[in-house]
Amino acid sequence: xxxxxxxxxxxxxxxxxxVAARVLLLTxxxxxxxxxxxxxxxxxxxxxxxxxxxxxxxxxxxxxRHSAQRPVAITQISASQxxxxxxxxxxxxxxxxxxxxxxxxxxxxxxxxxSAVLYTLIPESVFERLRxxxxxxxxxxxxxxxxxDQPLARVMQLLTDAFGEHRRPGVLLGPTSQTLxxxxxxxxxxxxxxxxxxxxxxxxxxxPALNPLLQRSDVxxxxxxxxxxxxxxxxxxxxxxxxxxxxxLGYSKAYADAGAALAVYSTPxxxxxxxxxxxxxxxxxxxxxxxxxxxxQQFMIRINDHAGRSLGIELRHNPKLSTxxxxxxxxxxxxxx
Numbered sequence: 001x002x003x004x005x006x007x008x009x010x011x012x013x014x015x016x017x018x019v020a021a022r023v024l025l026l027t028x029x030x031x032x033x034x035x036x037x038x039x040x041x042x043x044x045x046x047x048x049x050x051x052x053x054x055x056x057x058x059x060x061x062x063x064x065r066h067s068a069q070r071p072v073a074i075t076q077i078s079a080s081q082x083x084x085x086x087x088x089x090x091x092x093x094x095x096x097x098x099x100x101x102x103x104x105x106x107x108x109x110x111x112x113x114x115s116a117v118l119y120t121l122i123p124e125s126v127f128e129r130l131r132x133x134x135x136x137x138x139x140x141x142x143x144x145x146x147x148x149d150q151p152l153a154r155v156m157q158l159l160t161d162a163f164g165e166h167r168r169p170g171v172l173l174g175p176t177s178q179t180l181x182x183x184x185x186x187x188x189x190x191x192x193x194x195x196x197x198x199x200x201x202x203x204x205x206x207x208p209a210l211n212p213l214l215q216r217s218d219v220x221x222x223x224x225x226x227x228x229x230x231x232x233x234x235x236x237x238x239x240x241x242x243x244x245x246x247x248x249l250g251y252s253k254a255y256a257d258a259g260a261a262l263a264v265y266s267t268p269x270x271x272x273x274x275x276x277x278x279x280x281x282x283x284x285x286x287x288x289x290x291x292x293x294x295x296x297q298q299f300m301i302r303i304n305d306h307a308g309r310s311l312g313i314e315l316r317h318n319p320k321l322s323t324x325x326x327x328x329x330x331x332x333x334x335x336x337x
Contacts, residue, residue, distance in 0.1 A: 039071035040283045043094040043115075045108065047079050047101025052268045056100060056121065059272035060279075067276060069284055079107040096282060098275070102126050102226070108137035116142035116282065116290060120275050121268070123149045123224045125176040127293060132179075145293040146275050149224050149251060150264055152180070152187040158301065159249055160191050161320035162262050163219050163313070166247070170196040170217025172210055174225035200228045207236060214244040222250045222260065234258050247311050256302040262315060263304075266296035274298070 044060075046053045057076065064072050075094075077085075079101075094115045099105045101121045108117065109130070117137055119127055124147040130136040136143065159169055171184055181197055188195035198213040200206045206228050214220065220241050222229055229237070229251075238259040241248050250260035274297055282290055301324045308315045315321055 039073050040068070040095045041093060042072060042074050042096050042098060042279070044074060044076040044098045044100060045079055045082050045104040046076060047103035047121075049078065052121070053100050056268040056272045059269040060276055063273055063276040064279065067280055069280070072283070079103040082107045082111055095288075096279065098279075105130060105136070109135045111137070112139075113137055114139050116140075116288065117144075118275060118278060118282075118290065119143065119145040119293075120271060121148050123147060123176065124293070124295070125149075125180055125225065128179060129176055142288075142290060144278070144290040146271055146278070147293065147295050148266070148271070149295070150266070150299060151295040152183055153190075154295075154299065155221065155249070155264060156187050156191045156193065158262070158264050158324070159219060159221065160193070161324075162249070162315055162318060163247060166218040167192070168194050168196060168216065168218045169221050169249075170198070170213045170219070170246075171221040171223055172198050172200055172206070172213055172228060173223065174200055174228040176227065177223050177225040180223075202227060203230075203233055206233055207240060210237065210240055214241060214246050217246060220246050220248045222248055222255060224251050242310075245311055247308065247313055253300075253302050256304045256307075259304065259307050261304055261308040261311065261313060263302045264299055265302070266299045270298040270300075271296055 044057065046057070061074070064074075080103075082104075092114045094113075096118060097108070097113045097115050098118045098120065099108055099122075102123075105119050105122055105126065116139070122145065124145075127136070127145045127147065131138070159166075169188065173181055173184075178199055184197065185195055196213060196217045198209045200209040220237075222237065234255065235258070238248060242259070247261040248255070248259070250256055250258075250263035250265075252263055252265045256263035274294075278291060282288060301321065303315045303321070305316055
């Protein structure tokens with residue numbers, strides 16, 4: 001049973017539902033169109049029409065409606081639509097472009113927007129990979145991000161609080177997350193942990209790399225990397241870890257529900273509220289500046305009692321974890337994409 005109120009991709013909504021949802025979102029902003037001509041204009045490019053993205057959009061709409069100092073008009077399109085229609089689009093007509101998810105971030109490189117860009121609902125490793133390869137749309141160096149994944153210091157602190165006697169965590173890195181290996185090692189050493197790392201380039205490499213990693217680890221950190229951690233590999237990862245009697249610290253609500261003993265994650269609503277503060281500051285500031293890329297400020301933990309107890313670990317009544325729950329309690333979210 002969860003203590004609080006997540007990354008496997010939900011299937012895209014049927015076309016009819018996607019169109020209806022888009023019309024609903026745009027209609028919700030229609031009253032602003034009749035207001036003063038100095039209204040701000042934002043373009044949101046969404047990777048998918050699945051629930052997490054729609055939840056982000058709805059929370060953004062709600063918080064902007066109550067907090068924006070000037071009217072805001074929002075246009076929302078899909079990443080595939082942007083790629084198809086980008087030659088006819090004029091990005092200069094928007095004050096800010098927001099990219100939701102990896103596919104949206106990749107689509108912007110073809111569109112080459114001239115407006116400032118806010119990237120979100122993507123892992124830090126994806127953002128940094130795009131930037132390092134020169135494929136990140138960042139006009140005039142005016143771009144930033146609110147990542148989907150947690151800061152490593154938070155993850156290591158939670159691991160220490162939850163699995164105090166487990167001092168040999170293992171992390172399996174993939175093509176996008178391998179650049180974080182040095183940061184993992186530094187953060188683990190700061191917590192007095194002996195971190196073990198391994199690499200898998202594809203799903204086919206996952207189990208051959210995971211088995212020896214689990215032999216020398218006493219807790220597994222599952223880290224967002226779509227090449228190795230996705231809905232097709234979740235069951236294999238969790239069953240393999242269970243055979244070695246190694247608890248898993250996951251990165252989503254869905255991972256805990258599937259069998260991870262513990263997960264730490266941020267909901268689309270929490271990330272949307274953080275993005276809204278950035279949007280308001282950007283629109284109100286005279287110089288139109290953006291802050292540096294950042295991790296989620298709000299987060300939740302989720303405990304899987306059955307998974308923990310089957311490994312002889314009692315997390316529910318851990319006083320250090322109850323502190324996390326009290327400070328970060330919120331309503332129960334749906335599984336995130």
